[in-house]
Structure formats: C-alpha cells, structure tokens
Amino acid sequence: MAVSASAHPTPLLKLDGLRVAFATPTGPATIVDGLSFILGAGETLCIAGESGSGKSVTALSLMGLLPKPGGRVTAGSAMFLGRDLFKLGEREMQEIRGDDIAMIFQEPMTSLNPVLSIGTQMTEGLRRHKGLGEREAETRAIAVLDSVRIPEARRRMKQFPHELSGGMRQRVMIAMAMSCDPKVLIADEPTTALDVTIQAQILELMSDLQKQTGMAIILITHDMGVVAEMADRVIVMRHGKVVEQGAVKSLFTAPQADYTRALLAAVPKFANGKNAPGETPRPEPILSVRDLIVRFDVKGGFFHRTKQRVHAVEKISFDLAPGETLALVGESGCGKSTTARAIMHLSPFAGSVKVAGKETAGLTGEALRALRRDVQMIFQDPHASLDPRMSVGDLVGEPLVIHGLANGKELADRVADLFERVGLKPDHMTRFPHEFSGGQRQRICIARALGLNPRIIIADECVSALDVSIQAQILALLKKLRAELGLSYLFISHDMAVVEQISHRVAVMYLGQIVETGPTKEVLGNPQHPYTQKLLAAVPIPDPARRGLARRRLEGEVPSPFRPANYVPQYLNYRDLGGGHLVATQ
C-alpha cells in the first residue's frame, strides 16, 4: 500500500517491496515482508510496532548493517539519490553510511566506544567523509556538539563516554550522526533507554535540528506517545508486514486496521490522575519505613579510607497499607531501586523497616528468611531473572523448596496451582525459560514471587521491558492478584501512565529523598513540587493534536548523588496539603 509519489514533491528515499530473511536452524525466516514507503525531504516517518515486528531490521537493511552471516535482503529496492542501496557494494555503502544516511541507536550507554575519547569518535566520521584535517574536524565537531546543546563542548572532546550521563551520551550520538549533514537520519528507539525528562529534551532537539537542516528522519519506536509527538507519517508494522500506513493525525483519530486500534487501546493513557484508582482504607500498615538511609562508600587513598559517598537514599519514610499499591517514581539514580533492595535486606541500611509491625532492621539467619517469605520481588528483565538451565516448574517451585514448605507431589500441585493463577498452562512446567515470550516469562516471575504467599510484592520496573499489549495484560494480572489475595505492591516505575493505572498512592523521589507524596489522584492531578511538575510535563501524550501542549523547555539533568565524605545532607521539610498529600518545602 505505497503512497503515490505525487504526494511528495521531493522523494528522497523510495523503498519498494523490501523483504529480509534471516537464516535460522529451521531454514530462512522472513522478518520483513513487502515493506514499501516513500520518504520526502524534511519529513519524519515513524515506523511503529512491537518487538519482532521487523522495524529495527528495516533500519539495519537500509544501512547495509544486517548481521552477517544471517540477515539478507532477498527482494526489493531502495532508491536513494538515483541509486539502489541494496545493489551497492560494501565500499560504496561505506561512503553513504554516516555521510548521506546516519543512524542513532537505542542504547547510549553502550553505543559509544568506551576506550576512545569523545573527540576521536566525533572527528573520525568527518575525516573519513569530508576529508577534513585533524584541526578542521575538531573545530567542526565542537560546533556540532554545541548545536546539540552539550555544555562545554570543547572540554567534552577530551572526555570519555563513561564520564557522561546517558542523556549526554545520546546527544553525542546525535552529534556524531549530524556531523556530516546527513540527508536522512535513522533513529532506532533513540529515547527508549532514557528518563522521561531527558526523552523530552532529545525529541525536541531532533525536531529542532530537522527544522534547521531539512533532513528527513526515520524514527523507529514502540512508543505511541513518541509517535504522536514526532511523526508526519506513520507505518505500523506487525510480524514483518505493514498493517497500516498514513498521516499521523488520521492514524490516531481513525485507525483502519484492527491491530492499530488494539495497539492504541493498549497504550496506557496518562490523564493527570483522573484514571487513578481511589484510595483504599488504611488500617495498620503492612510495611512501614522510617528514616531509611542507604549510603555507599567510595574508598581511595593509602589507607583505603572513604573519600566520597553516594547518598542513594536519605531518610525516606512511608507506609504501605494491606491491599494498597504505593508507587515510587523518579528518574534513574533517584534511589527508588535502592530503597527496594534495602527493604529486602539486599543492601545494608540505617533506619527502620517494619513488616506487619515487626522491626526487620538487624535481622539475620532464620528470622531474615521469614521476612523474605512475606516480602517478594519481581524485577524488570524477565529474561535475566530466570536461570536458563532450570525448567520453569523448578524455578517456580524453588522458593518453596528453599523454605522447606513443600516437596514431592504437594510441590508439583502447588506449582501447578501457581501457574494457573498467573494464566499459564500447568503442562508447560517442564519447559525452559527460552521457550517463553517476554510476557510469559514475567508471569513465571510473578508465579515464583507468589509461591511463598507473600503479603508484599516489590515490583521494580516490572512492565518496563514489555510491549504495550503485554504490559496491559501484566498490569491486569497484578490488579487481579491484588484483589484476590489482598497483596500490597511497592510499585517502582518511571512510567507515569502505568503508575496512574495501578497505584493508590505515589511517592516522587529525587536525589534520594521524597519530594512529594500522597494519593495518586492528588499528586498527578495537582502536582505541587517543581520536580513533580517537570516530570509530568515530560510525559509524551499519545495524541498528535496535543503535541507539545504541556511541553516547556526542560533544561538540565539530575545532579550526581556522589558527595564528599564529610558531606552533611540537608533534609527536606514537608507541608501537608491535606488528605495525606505532602510536598517538600524549599
């Protein structure tokens, strides 16, 4: 369903009938099947889809970067400036890559070479494509770094990637891609790994650069919020095929394909607290945290004395009622995961953590194991949190065995029961983790956490790595279990729309302290602290009509929690706005 060329006065790239096959042990598998589009100069084309839709493979095949051996373009043409990219040899593609067509990737943390300075990595493309000398390339590189709003560009040239934050690294990636003035920029999930305020900054930067240079952007993303924010036209892909293609407005207002409708329906809509569940009755808290402090020492010098400290968590206090969900939100490094680890006694801490009225600080041995029966944890990455060499039945049953709660026939029955509870078939018990999809694996992790009949489940970004349709299913499962079993969740997330759906109360963390807390409706609907406001303003809204509506220029990044050893932290004071809504005063 290619759009006619007349709609685009200056077609820059014309992709026609792309087919990509990958070699698998069972023969070639078609990953992309019959994709066509026309990209006009200055246009932003979003390719949206869930994992396995073939969107990234499309990008790699345009760049001639399909993994070898394995991936191969088996049909189709990509006409770019009068030449078919798929017919060019490696040498000719090298001339085009990074010069006419540039690409940025998802992971800014790993996409830069750790042993080369920013300067080396910035200038090598310029020297290769533009034939610049060392000096000229350096001058140009600094200018480009300036244009992506990297402060102190000249000093950055001598720095190494690990000295920069994730947002800064993605800016460097963009600067690298922009350095040779490409005609097309392919961005593969460029903001997925970033915090939401940084995501907003990067998206804005990309639009600005596009306005200045007139380049075309192919933006590959799974996030319909990002699509709504950026796209002129959208291609929705599924299982390698185009499901729907069209202008962004009509796609969001009148989606034609069922899949597009389902996809849009699954996207959690952030509604400033209006969608939040009401408060639950709050009797005696099941979990009560008081003045929790977690600091990590950074040692150095002759006697290995503490030179610096990471103030990860600084005196935070909160209560979690039975059946209640409290969301800890904040950006990376704010201390939300460290808080979870401290509650689980996976990290040393100071302060008080009471579970069902019983102090757990200082517990060891058998008493600590009893605590772990009451508090269980689910992690972000369901791939990494299951041992690949154990069958999923053994994985789910392992906590029961460790705690000596069941064995033999009884164990098998319990595990089967847990499988049914989380919506898995008990006869899959003998299979291994790699035979399951991401969503099913997360169900396995939930089943494992439920095995010990816990009263509290700490879910650390437990739906962040999942596709939206799967995310919706897991959230529904968590809600169902909460209702059936009276579980309390400590729900750690950076995604405001997800938080709004599931949590009764919210605590916003910033630099190890809570800056605002209260009922979800209140905090998300009537945010008082400037940081909460900034965080909420950055949430991309999956509605192209509201593009940039709530957007302000979001400057700056979260400062480092590293402090000198003699640093005395400043504690926040709170103002009570009524109804348990507390906000830190300046």
Add this chain to the structure above:
Amino acid sequence: MPAYLARRLVQAALILLGVAAITYLLLYMLPADPARMVAGRSAGKEQVEMVRMQLGLDRPIWEQFGSYMWKLLQGDLGRSYLQRVQVTELLGARLPASLLLMVGAIFCELVIGVTLGMIAGLRRGTAVDQTLMVVALVFISTPQFVIALSLLYVFAYWLGWFSIGGYGEFQHLVLPSLTLGLLGGGWYARVTRSSVIEVLRQDFIRTARAKGLDRWRIVLVHILPNAVLPIIAMVGIDIGYFMGSIVVVESVFGWPGIGQLTWQAIQQIDIPIIMGVTLLSACAIVLGNLLADLVAPLIDPRIKLR
C-alpha cells in the same frame, strides 16, 4: 595515584616477607641435609658436623630464621653454601640475561597471540579460525623441551638461520624467546579470539560501522584496544609462570640466566640461592601484576586506580 602506588608497594613488601617466611620454613622441613651435601659424599660424621657449625645450621630453627629475616630486611640474602659467594652477587650477574629473555618472550607471545587471536576472532567459524585454534592448542599442549628441540632442529640445524646456543647477540635471543612465547601465545590467541568475538557483538562496533568507517580503522582503533584488555592482566601473571619455564628453556639453549643457577641450587640444596631465586620470582610476579595494573588504565579510561 601516588597513594595508590604507595599502598601497592607496601602490600608488595608484605607479600615478599610472607613468601620468604613460608619458603624458609618449607625448606627447613625438607628431608635432606644441606650440610651433608656441602661436606660431600665421602665426608665423615665429624666433618659434616663441622660444616653444619660453619653454616650455622646447628642453631635452633627460630634463631636461624630470625637472623635470615633480619638480614633480608637489610637486603642481604646470605652466602651460597657451595659457591661461597653472596647470593645477591650471583643473582645480579645472571639477572640481566633472564630479564632479556623474559622481555623477548613477552614480545613473542603478545605478537603471536594477539595476531592469531584477532584473525581467528574476526573470521569466526571459518576454516581459518578452526585451523588457528588447533595451532594454538598445539602450542599450549606441547611440552617446552619438545618445542625447544624442534625449533633448534628446524631453524638452527636444518635451515641454519640461528646458532644452536650462545649468548650475547640478537640471533641468540630468537629461539629461546620463541620457545617461551609460543606457549603463552597459544593461550593469548584463545583469549584474544573470544574477547574479539565479544567486542564484535558490542553496540559501539555497530556505531562505528554506521559511521561508514573502513574495516581497518574499525579493527585497529575500535576492536583491538578493547580486545587486548584481558591480555594485559594475563601478562602480569605470566611473568611468574616464566620464572618456572625459564629453568627448562635456559638449560636447553645454554642461556646463562637464573634458570640454570636455580637448577643447580635445587640439586645441591643450596638454601640461600633457592631462597634468593624464590624471592626474586615473587618479586617479579608482584611487580608484573603491578605493572599490568598500571598499564590497564592507559588503554581503558574507565579503570581508576585508588
């Protein structure tokens, strides 16, 4: 950095003292009698006792140990029982030859190992890769004297490129260095290969390719420095390993280093020399590791010494 260096040097001194103490006590427990060795096979009981007194071996073990350690702290390694010369003098005379051999060997193993490993890793899964890995395995598993004699046979006897033994010219250095280097080179080739494969998988290699860089730039600038990082730590450890292998290689090639001295000393239970060589080896290992740790941050800026 100065604090780091100071701490490491203090650690090194403590390690050396520990090694000295343990080795000394182990040698004392040896069921052989140095006095008998010095006095000779035909000596009578009285003569042996005389020698024992001369060497101070009649004193209680703690006294002997104490005085040895006290002298050691002053840099005195004692006198050889048989050669009647200061051990420091003996070691000093032979150390340069061994150091030279070690430098040659490290050079060989790095060049051989990293080159083979890079080629194999970049051509992973091909016949080239498989052949190189078999070659590396052969290097690793062949006993050193076999390698030494084969090299001598082919390059010295058959081709006549090098002389069979000797010391003093560059050509004398080649075959012994190669003997030591092939074994390490085999190891390094395997490690380099797997680290190249690991690096190739990294996102930043994809970035480099997306920039349109040519293959050589990607291999030499982006892959090589990342791939040799694990090798550097291995060189530090290898120095200790060489101190052992050197005994064999030096005797095959007639290389006048500490290897030969060690061999003789062990046969004659010349305790001061054995102690001296052991401490020297320990010193080499400790310094080698320190050196490796100091070099690593030059390649990888993420490594911080503190």
